[in-house]
Amino acid sequence: MRWQTALPTRNNLRQSMRNRLATQPLFDLSKPGRRGTRLPKCDVPVQDLEQLLPAWAQATEPPGLPEVTEPEVVRHFTNLSTLNMSVDTHFYPLGSCTMKYNPKRNERLAGTPGIVNLHPYQPEDTIQGMLQLLYELQEMLAEISGLPAVSLQPAAGAHGELTALMVAGAHFRESGELRTKVLTPDSSHGTNPASARMAGFESVMIKSSESGFVDMDDLRSKLDEQVAVFMITNPNTLGIFDHQVSEISDLVHKSGGLIYLDGANMNAILGVTRPGDFGADMMHFNPHKTFSGPHGGGGPGAGPICVNEALGAYLPVPVVASDGEHYRLVYDRPRSIGQVRSFFGNVGVLVRAYCYILSHGPDGLRRVSENAVLNANYLLSRVRHILPVPHGSRCMHEFVATASDLKKKSGVTAMDLGKRLLDYGFHAPTVYFPLTVPECLMIEPTETESKETLDAFAEALFRITEEPAELLHETPHSTYTSRPDEVTAARKPQLKWSGPSGTDKKDH
Numbered sequence: 157m158r159w160q161t162a163l164p165t166r167n168n169l170r171q172s173m174r175n176r177l178a179t180q181p182l183f184d185l186s187k188p189g190r191r192g193t194r195l196p197k198c199d200v201p202v203q204d205l206e207q208l209l210p211a212w213a214q215a216t217e218p219p220g221l222p223e224v225t226e227p228e229v230v231r232h233f234t235n236l237s238t239l240n241m242s243v244d245t246h247f248y249p250l251g252s253c254t255m256k257y258n259p260k261r262n263e264r265l266a267g268t269p270g271i272v273n274l275h276p277y278q279p280e281d282t283i284q285g286m287l288q289l290l291y292e293l294q295e296m297l298a299e300i301s302g303l304p305a306v307s308l309q310p311a312a313g314a315h316g317e318l319t320a321l322m323v324a325g326a327h328f329r330e331s332g333e334l335r336t337k338v339l340t341p342d343s344s345h346g347t348n349p350a351s352a353r354m355a356g357f358e359s360v361m362i363k364s365s366e367s368g369f370v371d372m373d374d375l376r377s378k379l380d381e382q383v384a385v386f387m388i389t390n391p392n393t394l395g396i397f398d399h400q401v402s403e404i405s406d407l408v409h410k411s412g413g414l415i416y417l418d419g420a421n422m423n424a425i426l427g428v429t430r431p432g433d434f435g436a437d438m439m440h441f442n443p444h445k446t447f448s449g450p451h452g453g454g455g456p457g458a459g460p461i462c463v464n465e466a467l468g469a470y471l472p473v474p475v476v477a478s479d480g481e482h483y484r485l486v487y488d489r490p491r492s493i494g495q496v497r498s499f500f501g502n503v504g505v506l507v508r509a510y511c512y513i514l515s516h517g518p519d520g521l522r523r524v525s526e527n528a529v530l531n532a533n534y535l536l537s538r539v540r541h542i543l544p545v546p547h548g549s550r551c552m553h554e555f556v557a558t559a560s561d562l563k564k565k566s567g568v569t570a571m572d573l574g575k576r577l578l579d580y581g582f583h584a585p586t587v588y589f590p591l592t593v594p595e596c597l598m599i600e601p602t603e604t605e606s607k608e609t610l611d612a613f614a615e616a617l618f619r620i621t622e623e624p625a626e627l628l629h630e631t632p633h634s635t636y637t638s639r640p641d642e643v644t645a646a647r648k649p650q651l652k653w654s655g656p657s658g659t660d661k662k663d664h
């Protein structure tokens with residue numbers, strides 16, 4: 157009776173129809189002559205293309221566009237959109253990335269015609285409203301960070317790191333100091349050492365102590381006259397606030413270096429403390445994390461940076477300035493490192509951040525962080541009975557649990573748990589980051605989730621750890637692909653549908 161077990165259930169059938177419709181490239185649906193629009197007969201004299209365009213400007217063949225009907229296009233993209241997990245459909249506890257709910261109000265405001273129909277080449281006096289918005293956002297970020305000079309230009313957090321390190325480089329070049337090294341803790345995000353290298357520095361790793369903080373002895377032994385910048389994430393990627401941060405910044409400043417704060421974890425400290433007050437000279441914000449901008453398939457994000465007064469002179473051009481009445485873009489800044497992104501940055505994301513900050517106000521932003529920390533601690537208190545949380549009995553906005561014991565006992569890995577959570581209707585937490593905790597799951601609930609959701613997540617995690625290892629190694633069962641070879645999937649994406657879910661394990 158094999159056919160019977162192979163018979164799809166109604167739900168599977170529905171899902172696999174959707175998969176087939178959505179994952180067939182639009183080009184495969186193409187049939188010559190199919191149209192989504194019909195144009196009326198031409199009512200002006202027809203002219204030869206040769207008379208209008210020189211031969212070299214004319215294509216020899218028509219463009220290879222799919223010929224499809226309007227319903228085919230609409231179904232294709234609508235079905236495609238249902239294959240993904242998103243914050244609008246599922247709980248998404250991705251540590252470090254802050255996948256909080258994206259309020260629809262921000263989308264509505266960012267979509268108003270006065271904003272979407274602007275063009276960056278318009279004369280300055282016709283975009284005063286946008287410039288005012290950007291100017292005010294600069295002021296808000298300066299206030300939140302405690303660092304007065306702001307550039308909205310960088311296109312992502314990592315780009316902000318690179319830009320700020322270029323600013324630091326310009327500062328040291330001008331003061332005639334040869335500083336070649338950037339220090340990063342071993343728990344830092346991979347973008348930190350990568351940005352250091354891209355900005356022309358040598359990156360040197362600092363060990364973490366047993367308790368997950370910066371190992372002060374290691375820092376002292378590596379801190380010398382060649383160190384330009386110490387990059388710190390605080391709260392760090394273990395979700396704990398490094399209380400040594402003032403001592404660290406004193407040490408680094410004494411030896412002539414600068415402190416860079418990776419602001420990806422600002423969601424924990426909005427309105428509670430300010431990087432500029434605990435010693436940072438430079439930092440970036442991730443508006444797509446902290447200020448609820450959508451992450452949208454890897455982009456676009458933004459990575460505005462804030463720096464201290466002295467470093468302000470080196471920020472990219474243009475910056476937005478105001479005399480209180482009129483707003484203008486200032487390009488004439490002789491010590492600037494130049495432009496790092498076309499026009500003024502990813503304005504769409506910045507508009508959403510502006511709406512979010514204004515909607516909450518100073519007290520509201522503080523409550524955002526307080527609730528993010530409260531939610532994380534509630535979930536921590538439930539998860540620690542299922543999986544050990546090695547660093548700290550309390551956390552900030554996220555925490556890192558480990559499946560090490562489980563792996564020793566039954567062979568079940570952090571990857572297995574993450575994959576199985578998808579079957580239970582939860583996006584997987586971040587796994588295997590930070591690198592300092594083996595078999596780790598980094599969990600960030602954010603302030604936008606209810607107690608019921610957090611309880612359901614803890615319950616699912618508990619049930620999964622009771623499931624047999626053989627089953628868990630084979631999961632997920634409910635998704636279009638089960639376990640792709642992740643490197644090949646990223647490098648050589650195969651975009652065609654080749655069978656219902658799970659039939660081909662090598663699918664990617």
Ligand SMILES: *Cc1c(COP(=O)(O)O)cnc(C)c1O
Nearest residue numbers: 252312313314345347420442457
């Ligand atoms: C997300 C993140 C970054 C990089 O930010 P992007 O906007 O993704 O470029 C850097 N550091 C940490 C800790 C992060 O979580």
